[in-house]
Amino acid sequence: MAIDLAVVENLATDQASLKAAAGLAKPGKWSGVGISDDGALIWGECAGSGANPYRVMADLRDMGSKCSCPSRKFPCKHALALFWLRAEAIVPFAVSEAPEWLGEWLARRRPAGIAPISTKPNADKDLHAARSAEAEPVDDAKAVARRDAASAKRAEDTERLILDALDALEQWVSDQLRLGLGGFVDDVTARCRRIGARLVDGKAAALAGHVDEMPARLLALPSGDRVRGATVELARLVLLVRAFRGDPRDPEIRRAVASVENRETLLADPAAPRVSAAWEVLAERVRTRRDGLVSQTTWLLNLTAGPRFAMLLDFFPASAGRRNSAFRSGEQFVGELIFYPARMPLRALLIQREAALVDGPPLDWPPTGESLEEALTAPLLAEPWAPERPVLLPPGRIAFDRAGASWWQPRERAALLPLAGDVEGLATGTDLISTAALWSGNRLELLAMQTAWGRIGHG
Incomplete structure (x- = not known):
């Protein structure tokens, strides 16, 4: 079934969605693209900011679509990009058996009656404007200086808030030691919640998440080992606080305290290592956090050269229900990852998943003589x-x-x-x-x- 760009333009809810879709309508963003034998259904997986790609599907008979992303727009930018790929044949759509997740969508939906889609130009949505980069305004030297000064002021204010929050954290650690770790273990959830809220207010969100998960780690230990575990946990907090004060601009330390770079920033970072290798999926851990988010961690083993391990970490709201994993424990595949810069790189994003390995090498003790x-x-x-x-x-x-x-x-x-x-x-x-x-x-x-x-x- 044919589709043209005029249809894509009229499906978009606004110009912003159309422009976002233009950035996603690129071969490198997609994998698993396919089409049904009657040409009515199309699907694919689009790389997002997390470890798992978004699953996108569409019915060309009535232009209905579905995406696993949390966007409230319909169709979302991923669905628009899938239509765009088909309209311009940017990637080949191989005729294949529909994946299980597409079948589940078809079983639930009630196709609307097929209605003609208007191809009348819309003054509010311009396809050509979405495809072309907007011209950068020419700023005078004074405007640039003002903008740079405002940016520096915001960074200075943020750093002052973080340092104040870390002062409060160190005082809190001292209070727990003074009051006794036995009482701390008994009341660990409430005490961690209070200091976690203070860290969030102080722009130390990543560290707040670490503190929020401390009760679960302690309570998972045998009861006789929890005081020792609390000592280790509190010592780690102090080490991180001291490391941040020593070098607040260190990206690895700042990532552990404040926030993680987004996908676009990481991809643009020349210091971020890119590794193409064969990988084995070791395991996946899905845990519901106390802040209402679900963390989905996938551990990978490098079967060739480069960093030995990779950790893919994604978060999504618990209210959205459990996501189906894009990986299967034990499977091996060839793919490209980009690692967050670190002394020993571990956390990474999957850029491209190329092919599955059928008979790859097994887990093996390092042959380099490492003790x-x-x-x-x-x-x-x-x-x-x-x-x-x-x-x-x-x-x-x-x-x-x-x-x-x-x-x-x-x-x-x-x-x-x-x-x-x-x-x-x-x-x-x-x-x-x-x-x-x-x-x-x-x-x-x-x-x-x-x-x-x-x-x-x-x-």
């Missing part, structure tokens, strides 16, 4: 305030003490490492050739294991 001690300590030394870092462990087994607690034991029977949570199933009765886990400095959370029987996921 277990180095694997455990190097990430924590680089970022001591991080609650956890991924590690790849050498051959070992799962052991249990007399109390039933589980431990990871290396093959050479060196010091054992305690495990977080319960471990059961095949992993407890076989040799582990290699194990990927999250290391908090005192406990391991298993992600995936390679055995003689094949790969075992955990959790």
